[in-house]
Amino acid sequence: MDVLSDVLHHLPVRGTVTGECELRAPWGFVVPKQDHAFFHIISRGGCYLVRDGDVLSLSPGDLVLVPHGGSHSLVDEPTRDAVRLDALVRAESTVTQRGCRRFVGGSEGVTTTIICGHFSFAPGGDLLRTHLPELIHLRTLDDPAVSWLEQSLRAISREARSEEPGAQMAVDRLVDLLFVQALRAWLRPLPPEARPGWLGGLADAKLAEALRLLHEAPANPWTVDALGRAVGMSRSGFAARFAKLVGEPPLRYLMRWRMTLAAQRLRVDPSVSVGEVARSVGYESEAAFTTIFKRYHDAPPASWRRQHAQTSVPQRPRTHRALHR
Numbered sequence: 548m549d550v551l552s553d554v555l556h557h558l559p560v561r562g563t564v565t566g567e568c569e570l571r572a573p574w575g576f577v578v579p580k581q582d583h584a585f586f587h588i589i590s591r592g593g594c595y596l597v598r599d600g601d602v603l604s605l606s607p608g609d610l611v612l613v614p615h616g617g618s619h620s621l622v623d624e625p626t627r628d629a630v631r632l633d634a635l636v637r638a639e640s641t642v643t644q645r646g647c648r649r650f651v652g653g654s655e656g657v658t659t660t661i662i663c664g665h666f667s668f669a670p671g672g673d674l675l676r677t678h679l680p681e682l683i684h685l686r687t688l689d690d691p692a693v694s695w696l697e698q699s700l701r702a703i704s705r706e707a708r709s710e711e712p713g714a715q716m717a718v719d720r721l722v723d724l725l726f727v728q729a730l731r732a733w734l735r736p737l738p739p740e741a742r743p744g745w746l747g748g749l750a751d752a753k754l755a756e757a758l759r760l761l762h763e764a765p766a767n768p769w770t771v772d773a774l775g776r777a778v779g780m781s782r783s784g785f786a787a788r789f790a791k792l793v794g795e796p797p798l799r800y801l802m803r804w805r806m807t808l809a810a811q812r813l814r815v816d817p818s819v820s821v822g823e824v825a826r827s828v829g830y831e832s833e834a835a836f837t838t839i840f841k842r843y844h845d846a847p848p849a850s851w852r853r854q855h856a857q858t859s860v861p862q863r864p865r866t867h868r869a870l871h872r
Contacts, residue, residue: 550745554675560667577619580616587662590701745758757774
């Protein structure tokens, strides 16, 4: 059991390219705050990302993620005034056959090309997103450890411009993979104690094994003592180490993961009863399960299902009709 893959299986992250900007200086645009995560790929030239007064220089081959969808600006110079992106797109743009918005604008200065897109997270268990920083910046040309990411960025850029059949599907799949690659590249240089939440536990061999056991059999009646013995540690030593690196006690993490699994099953399977969901995550008592579920999701299971019932994965737009509309 690969814990990260298990989390992404039950809480899928779906990405899409919303468009490509080819801009000649001077230029600057504001991306307003939204619920999804933004990403920008600098495929040519350079620019600056300005967020909350901080300025970040971006170069060709750079990938920047804004996991919590915070407002930010992209500008050709740090002091440049910026306009809303939707206003910029309405001013002048072209559309390819696939419906992917391609904006060409600006004056006669240096050209910068940026591929923009976003990631959507499944509802009901923000086990991953809450642990991500406000900004992730990867320099593929400067860091040998992530140089392989450059191939993915080039492939996305190529497919985003392509008119060949299947290009949209290819872009969507490449962007899905891009999220996993970016997450691993961001985590790799961080020591276990600097990795947030359960991601820190994955960097410790014994805790990674304990997390694997919990994810492999979440309905088991696990105890701290049993988990400690399973990974060759004393009860107290295991409990302290788990709490330090993961940020919460082992059984609280297990309860959170059970509630995440329960929420996703309620959302995607309308035929399963609340009682069956409760038993599938280790609760013989439907009443006890309902009490805990309501504590984690602010609604009883049946109500939560009615509010969030949908298909098994977050939906992409059928066509990329606008940049960050």
